[in-house]
Amino acid sequence: MTQFRKAFMAAVVKSLLRGKTLIQAILSYWLSGNKKSKETGTQKKSLQQFLKDAEAALVGPISGDGLQELSVKLKQQILDALQADVQCMLPSYSHQLPVGSEYGQFLALDVGGSTLRVALVELRGREKGSENATEIVSMQNYRITKEVKDLEGIAFFEWMAARITETIQTTLNREHSVEKPLPVSMAWSFPIDQTSLGGGKLSPMGKGFLADIGLVGQDLGDIVKTACKNQNLNVELKAILNDSSACLLSRAYSHSSTRFGLILGTGVNIAAYLPVSAISRSKFGERPAGWFDEASHVIVNTELGMFGSKILPLTRWDRQLSKEHPRPDFQPLEYMTSGMYLGEIVRLILVDAIQTTGLMGGVVPPSLTELYSLGTETISTIEGDTTADLSEAISCFSEKHPSSHAPSVIDMSAIKAIASFVSVRSSALIASAVYALWDIRQEGDQKLLTTLPESSPLRITVEEDLNMEKTTVAFNGSVIEQYPGYLASCQRYISELLESKPSGENKSIELVSAKESSLTGAAVALACLDS
Structure with missing residues (x-):
């Protein structure tokens, strides 16, 4: 040459x-x-x-x-799902964002498809700066081998309990009092029909696990408590989160402007902190007495990958992929x-x-x-x-x-x-979804504001949110973190969409990395309950 x-x-x-x-x-x-x-x-x-x-x-x-036209169509699908769809836009039980002054050490669990992680997470406050506000003081990783996956029913959770005990006694160098329950929070990477912040009906787990045998429909919080008791460990599971909710909470502690958590790795999902009034009451199911009196906003699991049916610009290759997929219409955007x-x-x-x-x-x-x-x-x-x-x-x-x-x-x-x-193209589609959710949140807060009396303390909070110049989107996942140019491309498309909207003047949406968000977010959820 x-x-x-x-x-x-x-x-x-x-x-x-x-x-x-x-x-x-x-x-x-x-x-x-x-x-x-x-x-x-x-x-x-x-x-x-x-x-x-x-x-x-x-x-x-x-x-x-x-892209702007696609975002409008996507926004309408999301609005429709907030009113009726039972599979998407699922309101969680988390309605508190951290104020940034929560302090202390908290025990957090992250149960994934191949690894159990048990960690002691320390929260130090926003005044320490975004890089020093949180720290994983100690952490133990336990591989979930095939032998562990083959443990049936309560035996799997007893294995988990033994690992928690091991971490407390060796890594954390402390004993735990049997009399006083140890509060823990858990990021759970499997299906669950959540019925409270710290509980929910166990669903079939999939991914080769046999732990659901004989336990499907039982409360996960009770299952964990029983398994730990069998190991002479008194534990109270106080918060269960999915990965996108944990991502949101992990950055909300250090970045007060955080309202969304984006997961983009093998799969995709977004958690959004939205006004309760923007969501049909039928989607909440049964809630504890007084829950709606306390909650003005709630973290919503969007199940983003399920959106996009009949509006996404499919190519012949996309159609070929769908044709060969066992569930061709299940997650169009994903x-x-x-x-x-x-x-x-x-x-x-x-x-x-x-x-x-x-x-x-x-x-x-x-x-x-x-x-x-x-x-x-x-x-x-x-x-x-x-x-x-x-x-x-x-x-x-x-x-x-x-x-x-x-x-x-x-x-x-x-x-x-x-x-x-x-x-x-992928980065642009994700940007359109982030922008659509941001727009829905803005409109939801504007409508909420019109319903609040002048004397309501909530007016100040809502007005501050509406006037917030920067909204932070916490992110985690191999694609957005590691794929060359992806993050910059997604950020550019988000900014261009924002600039196209008159109300977007002098506002920004910033993507911010949330490392170890499952554990940190679980700890923050626990801290919010204790504060």
């Missing part, structure tokens, strides 16, 4: 996230510099057209006013945005390109014929490669997807372009 071509390819790589500039750069090089290729001129033109069509199909609908599916969308497009344009020498690597064989982690590595010859991307792809055709720089540049279209 000549020095000129090396320099040109460096320019191509540098422009890989710039939409049309990317395509023009790649194809200009292809058409002018790759004269020794055995591929025909028709095939080269076909690749050019393929990439242009892919960009138009994936990025076109979110360009111009497209299928287009989350880490579980980004790699699969790229795989479908890539196989299409190989078969119709001669990309990769017209040879589909055998592994790519399998569903979900192209991981989002792999396309993240490809997009993150800034070397002039894309050597890191080529090495990664070749190792995971060996083929008789060794991928060239041009092959990898095209794959990188396809991946960028898919990831940018």
Whole structure:
């Protein structure tokens, strides 16, 4: 390769996230510099057209006013779900946000699909600054092996209780009094029909667990208390949270402007702190006496991935993914945005390109014929490669997807372009959802304000919220945290949507990382109860 071509390819790589500039750069090089290729001129033109069509199909609908129009439609679906849908927009029992002056050490549990974490979390107050307001003083990680998953019914929870006891006695260097209940809070990564802040009916857990055998429908708080008692440990489970609610609470402690918690990794979800008056009473079910007297706002589990039916701009590849999915209509938005599916969308497009344009020498690597064989982690590595010859991307792809055709720089540049279209679209769709929820919250508070008497102390709080210049969205998850350029792209789209709204002047929506949010959020929930 000549020095000129090396320099040109460096320019191509540098422009890989710039939409049309990317395509023009790649194809200009292809058409002018790759004269020794055995591929025909028709095939080269076909690749050019393929990439242009892919960009138009994936990025076109979110360009111009497209994303704003989509956000309006999404907003209406969310408003409808606040009134009737039983699967989405589920109000929790958490109606208190921290004031930032809660202090102390709190025991928090995080029960996931592969790990149990038990931690002592210290809250020090907002005056310590966002980085020092919270600290995980000590933490123990326990792998949930197949043997543990095979524990049936109460035996699994007794295993949990033994790990809590072990953490208290060894890691925390303390004994626990049997007479006085030890308050704990738990992030629970499984389905539950919550009936109180610290309780709820256990649902089938899935993910290979047998712990639900004989216990489905029983109160999770009581199950944990009984299991701990069997291990001579007196525990009271005072708060149960899902991951998005914990994410919101974890940052609300250090950032008083936090009103949303976004999870974007393998799956996607958002928790939103919304006015109770914006939600149909029928969605609350039975609540403790006086709950509505205390709660003006409540954290809502949006189940965001379920939205988007009949309004999302589906491509033929999206339809193919849905067709091959066991639940094709269950989570339309998640299928287009989350880490579980980004790699699969790229795989479908890539196989299409190989078969119709001669990309990769017209040879589909055998592994790519399998569903979900192209991981989002792999396309993240490809997009993150800034070397002039894309050597890191080529090495990664070749190792995971060996083929008789060794991928060239041009092959990898095209794959990188396809991946960028898919990831940018994902970031834009998430931005539209965040903006729609922000808008719903604003309108809900405005309506609430009109119902409050002038003497109501709540008026001050609502007015302060409405006049808040910055709203913080806490986030956690591998895609938004680690995928190259994703966070910046999502933030840019949110800002553009906000600027398009007259009432958005002088306001901002800021995405802020929430590390270890499951444990920290659980501790904050416990602190809010004790304050």
